[in-house]
Amino acid sequence: MKSSAPTIRDVAAAAQVSTATVSKYINGAQRFSPKVEAALDVAIANLGYKSNPLAKSMITGRTNTIGLSVLDITNPHFSSILKGANRVAHDHEFSVLLVDTEETPSRERRTLEELSRRVDGMIVFSRLREKDMGWMADIDKPLVFFGSLNELPIPTVASDDHGGAFMLAQHLRMLGHKRIAYLGFSKSRRDEERLGGIYECLNAAGMELAVFDGEAPSSAEGERMCSSIVLGASRPDAVICYNDLMALGFMKEAANLGLSIPRDLSVVGFDNIPYGKYVSPALTTVDLQSERMGATAMTKLLAVIRGEPVEKLTKVAPQLVLRASTLARS
Amino acid sequence: MKSSAPTIRDVAAAAQVSTATVSKYINGAQRFSPKVEAALDVAIANLGYKSNPLAKSMITGRTNTIGLSVLDITNPHFSSILKGANRVAHDHEFSVLLVDTEETPSRERRTLEELSRRVDGMIVFSRLREKDMGWMADIDKPLVFFGSLNELPIPTVASDDHGGAFMLAQHLRMLGHKRIAYLGFSKSRRDEERLGGIYECLNAAGMELAVFDGEAPSSAEGERMCSSIVLGASRPDAVICYNDLMALGFMKEAANLGLSIPRDLSVVGFDNIPYGKYVSPALTTVDLQSERMGATAMTKLLAVIRGEPVEKLTKVAPQLVLRASTLARS
DNA sequence: CTGTTAGCGCATTCAT
DNA sequence: ATGAATGCGCTAACAG
Numbered sequence: 001m002k003s004s005a006p007t008i009r010d011v012a013a014a015a016q017v018s019t020a021t022v023s024k025y026i027n028g029a030q031r032f033s034p035k036v037e038a039a040l041d042v043a044i045a046n047l048g049y050k051s052n053p054l055a056k057s058m059i060t061g062r063t064n065t066i067g068l069s070v071l072d073i074t075n076p077h078f079s080s081i082l083k084g085a086n087r088v089a090h091d092h093e094f095s096v097l098l099v100d101t102e103e104t105p106s107r108e109r110r111t112l113e114e115l116s117r118r119v120d121g122m123i124v125f126s127r128l129r130e131k132d133m134g135w136m137a138d139i140d141k142p143l144v145f146f147g148s149l150n151e152l153p154i155p156t157v158a159s160d161d162h163g164g165a166f167m168l169a170q171h172l173r174m175l176g177h178k179r180i181a182y183l184g185f186s187k188s189r190r191d192e193e194r195l196g197g198i199y200e201c202l203n204a205a206g207m208e209l210a211v212f213d214g215e216a217p218s219s220a221e222g223e224r225m226c227s228s229i230v231l232g233a234s235r236p237d238a239v240i241c242y243n244d245l246m247a248l249g250f251m252k253e254a255a256n257l258g259l260s261i262p263r264d265l266s267v268v269g270f271d272n273i274p275y276g277k278y279v280s281p282a283l284t285t286v287d288l289q290s291e292r293m294g295a296t297a298m299t300k301l302l303a304v305i306r307g308e309p310v311e312k313l314t315k316v317a318p319q320l321v322l323r324a325s326t327l328a329r330s
Numbered sequence: 331m332k333s334s335a336p337t338i339r340d341v342a343a344a345a346q347v348s349t350a351t352v353s354k355y356i357n358g359a360q361r362f363s364p365k366v367e368a369a370l371d372v373a374i375a376n377l378g379y380k381s382n383p384l385a386k387s388m389i390t391g392r393t394n395t396i397g398l399s400v401l402d403i404t405n406p407h408f409s410s411i412l413k414g415a416n417r418v419a420h421d422h423e424f425s426v427l428l429v430d431t432e433e434t435p436s437r438e439r440r441t442l443e444e445l446s447r448r449v450d451g452m453i454v455f456s457r458l459r460e461k462d463m464g465w466m467a468d469i470d471k472p473l474v475f476f477g478s479l480n481e482l483p484i485p486t487v488a489s490d491d492h493g494g495a496f497m498l499a500q501h502l503r504m505l506g507h508k509r510i511a512y513l514g515f516s517k518s519r520r521d522e523e524r525l526g527g528i529y530e531c532l533n534a535a536g537m538e539l540a541v542f543d544g545e546a547p548s549s550a551e552g553e554r555m556c557s558s559i560v561l562g563a564s565r566p567d568a569v570i571c572y573n574d575l576m577a578l579g580f581m582k583e584a585a586n587l588g589l590s591i592p593r594d595l596s597v598v599g600f601d602n603i604p605y606g607k608y609v610s611p612a613l614t615t616v617d618l619q620s621e622r623m624g625a626t627a628m629t630k631l632l633a634v635i636r637g638e639p640v641e642k643l644t645k646v647a648p649q650l651v652l653r654a655s656t657l658a659r660s
Numbered sequence: 661c662t663g664t665t666a667g668c669g670c671a672t673t674c675a676t
Numbered sequence: 677a678t679g680a681a682t683g684c685g686c687t688a689a690c691a692g
Contacts, residue, residue: 005470007685018663023687032661053447054388055685059668063384065427065448073416074409074604083404086430095448097395098428100416117383118395118425140335219608248608255610274404275605278549278578280585337669348679353671362677385669389684 006047014043026051066301067115067122069099069108075217075245076273077290078125081146084294085123092302094120103127103187103216109135116141121301123294127187142304144297147189148313155304157297157314161190161270164286164318165197165240168268171284171320172238173205176329177266181210181236183225183246185217191242194270198240210236217242222249230254230265237265237329244269244276244285251279251325262327272321281324289316336377344373356381396631397445397452399429399438405547405575406603407620408455411476414624415453422632424450433457433517433546439465446471451631453624457517472634474627477519478643485634487627487644491520491600494616494648495527495570498598501614501650502568503535506659507596511540511566513555513576515547521572524600528570540566547572552579560584560595567595567659574599574606574615581609581655592657602651611654619646 008026012019017036024030025040032040043049057063066089070078086096097119101108105127113135116122121142126133130149137143137152148158172180182198184191195211202209212229214221222241226249229239241247247269251261261267262281269276269285276283293316303310338356342349347366354360355370362370373379387393396419400408416426427449431438435457443465446452451472456463460479467473467482478488502510512528514521525541532539542559544551552571556579559569571577577599581591591597591611599606599615606613623646633640 008687009685019686020664020688021662024662027687029687030661036662050443050447052388052685053444054384054393055668056687058382058384058388058670058685059687061668074406074413076404076406076409079404079406079409082428083430086403086428087432090430095445096428098412098416098426100413100420102417113380114383115425117380219604248605252608274549275578275608278582278605279608280610338671339669349670350672350679350681351677353669354678357671359671360677366678382669385684386671388686389669389671391684 005052006049007052008049010047011040011043011049014047015039062120063118064093065095065097065119066298067097067099067112067119069101069112069115069122069124069126071101071103071125071127073098073100076275077243077271077288080273080290081125081294081297084291084296085298086294088295088298088302094302101126105132112136113139121305123297123301127189129189142301144301144304146293146297153312155300155310155312155314157293157300157316159288159293159316160318161193161288162197162200164270164288164320165194166201167197167318167320168240168270168286169198169201171322172240172266172268172326173201173207175238175266175326177238178207178329179210179234179236179238180207181212181229181239183212183214183222183229183239183241183250185214185221185242185246187215188217188242194240194242210234214242214246217245219245219249219252222246222251223253224249226250226253227257230257230259235265238326239265239267241267241269244271244273244283247283247285247325248275248279251283262325266326268326276321277323284323284326285321287319287321289318292316335382336379337382338379340377341370341373341379344377345369392450393448394423395425395427395449396628397427397429397442397449399431399442399445399452399454399456401431401433401455401457403428403430406605407573407601407618410603410620411455411624411627414621414626415628416624418625418628418632424632431456435462442466443469451635453627453631457519459519472631474631474634476623476627483642485630485640485642485644487623487630487646489618489623489646490648491523491618492527492530494600494618494650495524496531497527497648497650498570498600498616499528499531501652502570502596502598502656503531503537505568505596505656507568508537508659509540509564509566509568510537511542511559511569513542513544513552513559513569513571513580515544515551515572515576517545518547518572524570524572540564544572544576547575549575549579549582552576552581553583554579556580556583557587560587560589565595568656569595569597571597571599574601574603574613577613577615577655578605578609581613592655596656598656606651607653614653614656615651617649617651619648622646
């Protein structure tokens with residue numbers, strides 16, 4: 001009785017063949033004579049042989065693992081991305097090694113550089129500005145990035161944040177809102193895109209925008225910022241939040257402060273997380289197709305790994321989801 | 331200029347030492363004369379040498395990676411568990427390889443057996459019954475399981491579902507509810523524990539319990555089941571849902587059906603997901619301490635890996651979170 | 661079809 | 677304090 005796990009050599013000995021034969025057989029790289037294959041089957045079954053993936057990876061250089069780096073896995077936007085990415089990976093016999101950077105850009109570089117040695121490719125969501133990301137292009141592994149990139153030669157998957165924001169602003173404008181505010185999160189690279197979309201719409205109509213900046217893209221921050229927005233000298237009649245999480249917190253606190261949404265104030269967000277549907281009033285938002293983005297990114301990355309050509313930028317179209325948190329002004 | 335990544339041999343050559351010296355130095359296994367160490371530092375910096383983790387893992391047998399298997403990563407309960415587990419892992423320089431079984435027990439075995447070869451240990455959340463889990467104990471890797479186990483010699487981390495359920499039932503009883511219903515999810519191993527806790531409380535008070543069984547632990551299923559519960563011949567005055575997700579769906583549909591919560595009906599759930607706080611009325615629930623459970627499980631697993639003795643069962647105490655979805659009956 | 665040989669990059673005796 | 681030699685488990689030519 002061997003103490004440690006059986007190796008390819010044990011199988012070879014038991015089946016009276018060479019290790020090369022065993023290797024080729026278990027990898028389906030080649031067919032053999034019936035008697036050899038039968039002997040192999042028996043030996044493998046008897047010994048309970050399982051290929052050692054580490055040894056295999058070392059030699060082939062492939063780990064069948066994809067690294068996925070997100071900013072906060074408890075944010076439903078990211079869990080959905082992970083869901084989509086994981087599903088595609090699983091369908092192709094790949095595993096996902098998760099990295100949660102917890103909104104801490106400082107450690108991203110070291111983490112990802114280390115990660116890159118253990119995976120066949122990476123999908124990255126980052127708070128870094130493009131100019132601080134040069135090292136990413138130097139990582140010698142296929143990479144797909146979430147968000148658009150101007151210079152860096154890295155394939156990306158991006159939602160149309162500008163367009164989505166435009167839709168939201170347009171929707172509010174058509175509903176007759178006059179004083180629109182934006183509760184943003186300037187640390188995010190997407191914040192300016194959203195801001196740009198809103199401005200494009202409002203400027204065309206000669207409308208102003210009151211801009212507030214949050215410290216975190218969270219519901220707690222939405223709550224915290226609420227009073228300074230709605231209790232100011234000129235209360236907005238609509239607030240666009242950086243994301244649904246902030247919108248949820250904002251709405252709750254607004255209600256606390258005695259405001260009725262959407263009567264006193266319309267509120268909208270981004271992402272279409274599943275929970276915007278269960279609050280009252282239900283949250284109008286822009287569906288950024290998180291799960292699909294995750295799946296798309298993984299599909300794209302696997303293509304890169306296979307050496308297939310891919311588009312530099314894949315855009316995923318957002319979709320306005322109309323719910324009760326917006327109401328026409330008289 | 332070398333084409334592929336520098337190896338320990340390149341460093342050895344550049345620093346005029348042996349590979350053994352390099353290996354010992356980079357692993358801090360031994361100190362060397364100042365000139366040697368200096369030469370090594372220079373060579374490593376010049377070449378940009380990085381240790382190949384795969385080769386290292388193959389030889390040491392350690393990957394510094396932990397496998398975490400959950401049922402559905404988009405369920406906030408599980409993202410929180412992942413959050414906690416990941417944080418502890420990260421603090422100890424471990425990575426997390428995620429498996430999302432998507433509520434499909436059939437593929438669990440193969441997935442986990444494969445996973446076990448790539449990691450130093452695993453943390454598993456499973457829908458399998460203990461009698462179908464024997465193979466888990468045979469996996470030759472440290473393992474921590476979520477939920478309690480009677481026979482299997484696997485260390486576990488469990489919430490006190492029975493106790494939590496008792497608290498919920500007791501709370502409703504003290505509020506004066508007379509007709510309590512349970513919207514469960516019998517596929518889960520925790521369902522019977524929760525049911526048991528409820529029964530223990532209600533039986534002592536001579537009260538009945540109307541039991542309904544959902545097909546999935548999701549908000550959509552909560553919505554779907556709602557009408558058959560509240561539009562029956564005898565409408566309950568309180569509903570305990572298997573988890574917060576179901577409760578959220580249930581509450582929404584109940585409102586659709588014209589019922590006012592908590593006036594017509596109290597509703598409670600399990601988990602204390604962050605979103606129960608933002609619905610109206612806010613959801614009374616039992617906080618199962620998801621994030622802490624994840625952290626606890628990871629801490630425990632790392633202890634097992636280090637060869638330290640651990641308790642077989644670690645219980646995490648639940649906590650009732652009182653919110654507006656429950657109201658005293660007159 | 662099947663076997664021989666030669667490493668992959670590294671850690672680990674066991675010498676010196 | 678340092679190095680030579682060995683092998684982890686496997687795949688990849690190349691030979692026959």
